[in-house]
Amino acid sequence: MHPLRFVPTDVSPATTSESSLEAELAEAHVKIRNLEVALTTARVISAAVGILMATYKITSESAFEMLVVASQHTHQKLRDLAERVVETGTLDVQFSSEPPPRTSA
Known part of the structure; x- marks a missing residue:
């Protein structure tokens, strides 16, 4: 009977798969945080409007x-x-001169 041997290549696919999943999870967390910031910013702008x-x-x-x-x-x-x-409650902005005209793109 042969003793069990640990061969690193035996777990390589699982490790690669776990590593890939961890990277995807980290990326998803970044996207979630960016969306949370965007949502908060949109709410503040809407309130100001x-x-x-x-x-x-x-x-x-x-x-x-x-x-x-x-x-x-x-x-x-x-x-x-x-x-x-x-x-x-106010837009307290001091213009040094007339604000530039806005043009439509």
Whole structure:
């Protein structure tokens, strides 16, 4: 009778399969985190749009446009401006001159 021997190649497919699954799981976790951040950001922007709509009696498109123009003119991320609007209730942006006109692409 031959004693049992451990041969590394005997478990290679399982190890490779486990390694592949671990990589896929890690990738899925990254995607989930990115989606969570995107969802939170979208909610904050939507809340800011709603605040601007109520404050200035404007449409959602106009309120979003205000955020976009302010973001571009002040070189701040739109989500950061939206967070401040939600926190303060106002879009407190000082333009050094007239904001640049928006063009449709």
